[in-house]
Amino acid sequence: MDDENMVNKLARIPGSLAHILTCYRQNQPRVQNRSRIPQGTLREMNSATANSRSGLLPPGFIANKSLSRMAFSAIAPPRLVTSKVSANPSEATRPTTAGPYDQKKSASVTRSTTPAPKAHARNNSHAASTMSRIGSTTARPTPGSYTASVGHGARPASALAHSNSSLGLRKPLGSSVQRPATSLDTHAEDGAGSVLPQKRKGTQFSSINRSSSCPVAPEDSHRSGSICYGSTAKLLVPFEAGPKEGVNHPDQDSLKALLDPSNLPPKPPEAFQNHATPSKSYSVPMPPVRTPRSPKRPPPPLFLTKDSSTPSSNQIFQNNVDTEWNHESRERNMDEMFMTFMTRMTQQGQEASGWKDSVEIYKSRISELEKARDGLSETNLSLKVEMEHLKQQLTTAENAMKEARREQEIALDDLDRRQRAELESIKQENKKEQDATAAYHREQLRELKRKFDSEIEDEKAKRVRDLSQLTSQSAMDVQKSQIELNNKERELASLRTDFENLKSDLDRERKIVHDLRHNLDTSNSNSVTLESTIRALKARIEFLEGGREEQSQAFESCNQRMMDALAETEATKEKLRKEETLRRKLHNQVQELKGNIRVFCRVRPPLNNEPATMIAPMQYPDDAEESKEINVQGPEEKTSLGAVTRKNHTFSFDRVFGPSSQNAEVFDEISQLVQSALDGYNVCIFCYGQTGSGKTHTMSSGDGMIPRAVHQIYDTARGLEEKGWRYTMEGNFVEVYNENLNDLLGNPDELDKKKHEIRHDMQRGKTIITDINTVELESPEMVESILERAAANRSVAATKANERSSRSHSVFILKLKGENHITGERSEGTLNLVDLAGSERLSHSGATGERLKETQNINRSLSSLGDVIAALGQGKDGGHIPYRNSKLTYLLQFSLGGNSKTLMFVMVSPLQAHLSETLTSLKFATKVHNTHIGTAKRQARVRDC
Ligand SMILES: Nc1ncnc2c1ncn2[C@@H]1O[C@H](COP(=O)(O)OP(=O)(O)OP(=O)(O)O)[C@@H](O)[C@H]1O
Incomplete structure (x- = not known):
């Protein structure tokens, strides 16, 4: 009673669960779900709710927890879950009053919760039509709608609903329905005890989720009314089995039958499966099910679980018995249950006939399949034939391929052979090219070697030339130093002389002073004497004034004697002039008698750095007498018997000067030729000999022939002044180098650059050189400056090229012009003092390049000189003399001819090393010496007086 009171109290609370249940009981439309809850259950719920609110847990709460949750879930508004989407919505919404054997309205069962319209379309071809689930719709709410079906394809995913729709659930309760055995299924049967193959359990024919991986959560399952059974699943079975649900017995056996997998509908035939869509949705021909409609409202649902804690159906039933329901309603229920049972029985009968129809359908299907199998067999046979044909083609193709492979191998072999041959030929060509390249490179190497050798030779020759140039430069420097030393010595001597003179002057002054003092004394005494003399003279005047006539006569006699003396003096001078003319004539005759070309030989002394071992043996046989011979021992020669001998070469000249001879002695011999130049003759004195033999020393040294000649000329000219002669002297100093004429008194920078021409006045016998500096020698000292200037220019030129x-x-050219103002005579002579270049032979010099050119020019000019002398010696004065063969002979043309006097110095080196050149020079000089040049002609004119 307390509970009832409590329930009543709760029922009065609007919105409370008890209130809702009360309203529901009174058929008041307060909620959409009009579930009828059994009193017992309601009481339990009320009790649980009360306990819950009071915070006390009633006994068995835990065991009944899920049940309580189900209770809440049961009163919740039905949830619409689409478990199947019919391909034909009209069919889905069609009432379940369709004919049970209408195949178009056969049930369609799907495992998928997703719509699969195509599956329905395909299933149509197998006479599987969509079967709308029989059940109530939302438009017709059912109070116990845990299995609330859907309208228009939307219904809760109720497992029971599936059960109803499946074939298995249409069978009578407690019996398993085996699907028709077909030939296609035989292989799938596993033992006699199994009603269905194990693999088919829980497969396509049931929408009951058997695995623990139920797609719907347990709680959701409660709401949706689906059944998930497994290890953790709780079973929710609608107590109120709606007519469309097909579960009309709330007893335990019926529930077990529902849950028995063997009651699931059989697997559709394989042929059907073959045509099933991948969506795993398929249709099977369903036996016609006639859905009975419950004439009355179904009893209130009974909440059951599979758990042991759930009271069994008997208990429930016992509880129901214990409830306070009235008997009338129970009788009504029993009647209804009986009616339902009867309906089910009738339905089962109808289903049995439906199964028979299904068997018939299966049989026809089997026959169709057998036909198909026959067709497939034929197809298989044709395919085999085709396979055989293909095998033959394959064999043929393999043979062809082998043949092609063999041909390809042959072709590859040929190609390989050809490539080897080509490779071999390429190798041979490469080898030839390499040989040719190597030969070409060897030739280039040889050419380069030759080129480098010649360059090395040139460089060596150049170095040798430079060395020689340096040597000669040093020799020149030594010579210069020696000249400077000589000058200094001369200056010192002159200073000493001056000192001596000053000393003597001082002595003389002292003597003069002494004399003056003495004279003063004498004068004093003389003055006394003079005074006495004056007195005596006064007495004499007085006496003479008495004898004037006698004195006049004596004066006239003295004057006459003086006039006689003057006449006698004039006669004497005239006689002297005549004697001078005669002397010149006689001098010239003497010179002519001596020969117009004379040869002197001079041997220079050994130098300090030349020991006696280097000196060649030379003897001077007539040194004490005339000194005209020289004996030279030739180089050592081996006789046929092996004895070493030396030839004696004796040469005879106009004069031979030995090593001890001095320039003064030499000049004495040539001074007469200088006089001849003063007398108006052309004189040519040249030195011939090899390098270093003493030519320059003889000709141009401080006491050489040139300065001595100039001094002599000055002295002679001064002496001739009293005889009426006045002389003017002009000097030129030129150089013939490489057949070019250079002015040694000009600008040194113009050496070898400025061109000078030689012009001859054939009538006057004069030679003129263009653009040449002429120095008038006003004093004999000027010749020294001339020589120094020329030597300086040559040294500058020597630094540029070589030892010039x-x-x-x-060639030092001294032009002497004399005029006798008394007699009117004129003379014009030229003195040429020539220092020839070294006469060494080309083969001995070993010269190359520029030096070779020099040597060739030197040899040519010396040879031309010899030719000219030889031509003159042959008496061809009127004939052709080859003066033009060289610049030197052309320059000396009027000094080498018949009216000129020529003196040749052959200079000899005392060195053994120069012996060969010495002999050559002496032989050449002998030839010149043996030449007789015609009578010289004096270039003198006598002015008509
Ligand atoms: N009679 C001599 N007495 C002393 N020394 C001499 C004599 N003759 C030559 N010499 C010396 O010998 C050296 C060579 O003489 P020199 O230069 O005159 O020869 P060269 O024939 O003129 O040579 P180059 O042809 O090169 O001019 C000089 O040092 C010179 O002083």
Whole structure:
């Protein structure tokens, strides 16, 4: 009673669960779900709710927890879950009053919760039509709608609903329905005890989720009314089995039958499966099910679980018995249950006939399949034939392929052979090219070697030339130093002389002073004497004034004697002039008698750095007498018997000067030729000999022939002044180098650059050189400056090229013009002092390049000189004399002819090393010496007086 009171109290609370249940009981439309809850259940719920609110847990709460949850879930508004989407909505919404054997309205069962319209379309071809689930719709709410079906394809995913729709659930309760055995299924049967193959359990024919991985959560399952059974699933079975649900017995056996997997509908035939869509949705021909409609409202649902804690159906039933329901309603229920049972029985009968129809359908299907199998067999046979044909083609193709492979191998072999042959030929060509390239490179190497050798030779020759140039430069420097030393010595001597003179002057002054003092004394005494003399003279005047006539006569006699003396003096001078003319004539005759070309030989002394071992043996047989011979021992020669012998070469000249001879002695011999130049003759004195033999020393040294000649000329000219002669002297100093004329008194920078031409006045016998500096020698001292200037220019030129003194001819030209103002005579002579270049032979010099050119020019000019002398010696004065063969002979044309006097110095080196050149020079000089040049002609004119 307390509970009832409590329930009543709760029922009065609007919105409370008890209130809702009360309203529901009174058929008041307060909620959509009009579930009828059994009193017992309601009481339990009320009790649980009360306990819950009071915070006390009633006994068995835990065991009944899920049940309580189900209770809440049961009163919740039905949830619409689409478990199947019919391909034909009209069919889905069609009432379940369709004919049970209408195949178009056969049930369609799907496992998928997703719509699969195509599956329905395909199933149509197998006479599987969509079967709308029989059940109530939302438009017709059912109070116990845990299995609330859907309208228009939307219904809760109720497992029971599936059960109803499946074939298995249409069978009578407690019996398993085996699907028709077909030939296709035989292989799938596993033992006699199994009603269905194990693999088919829980497969396509049931929408009951058997695995623990139920797609719907347990709680959701409660709401949706689906059944998930497994290890953790709780079973929710609608107590109120709606007519469309097919579960009309709330007893335990019926529930077990529902849950028995063997009651699931059989697997559709394989042929059907073959045509099933991948969506795993398929249709099976369903036996016609006639859905009975419950004439009355179904009893209130009974909540059951599979758990042991759930009271069994008997208990429930016992509880129901214990409830306070009235008997009338129970009788009504029993009647209804009986009616339902009867309906079910009738339905089962109808289903049995439906199964028979299904068997018939299966049989026809089997026959169709057998036909199909026959067709497939034929197809298989044709395919085999085709396979055989293909095998033959394959064999043929393999043979062809082998043949092609063999041909390809042959072709590859040929190609390989050809490539080897080509490779071999390429190798041979490469080898030839390499040989040719190597030969070409060897030739280039040889050419380069030759080129480098020649360059090395040139460089060596150049170095040798430079060395020689340096040597000669140093020799020149030594010579210069020696000249400077000589000058200094001369200056010192002159200073000493001056000192001596000053000393003597001082002595003389002292003597003069002494004399003056003495004279003063004498004068004093003389003055006394003079005074006495004056007195005596006064007495004499007085006496003479008495004898004037006698004195006049004596004066006239003295004057006459003086006039006689003057006449006698004039006669004497005239006689002297005549004697001078006669002397010149006689001098010239003497010179002519001596020969117009004379040869002197001079041997220079050994130098300090030349020991006696280097000196060649030379003897001077007539040194004490005339000194005209020289004996030279030739180089050692081996006789046929092996004895070493030396030839004696004796040469005879106009004069031979030995090593001890001095320039003064030499000049004495040539001074007469200088006099001849003063007398108006052309004189040519040249030195011939090899380099270093003493030519420059003889000709141009401080006491050489040139300065001595100038001094002599000055002295002679001064002496001739009293005889009426006045002389003017002009000097030129030129150089013939490489057949070019250079002015040694000009600008040194113009050496070898400025061109000078030689012009001859054939009528006057004069030679003119263009653009040449002429120095008038006003004093004999000027010749020294001339010589120094020329030597300086040659040294400058030597630094530019080589030793010019030995590689060029130098010609000092002194033009002497004399005029006798008494007699009117004029003379014009030329003195040429020539220092020839070294006469060494080309083969001995070993010269190359520029030096070779010099040597060739030197040899040519010396050879031309010899030719000219030889031509003159042959008496061809009127004939052709080859003066033009060289610049030197052309320059000396009027000094080498018949009216000129020529003196040749052959200079000899005392060195053994120069012996060969010495002999050559002496032989050449002998030839010149043996030449007789015709009578010289004096260039003198006598002015008509
Ligand atoms: N009679 C001599 N007495 C002393 N020394 C001499 C004599 N003759 C030559 N010499 C010396 O010998 C050296 C060579 O003489 P020199 O230069 O005159 O020869 P060269 O024939 O003129 O040579 P180059 O042809 O090169 O001019 C000089 O040092 C010179 O002083």
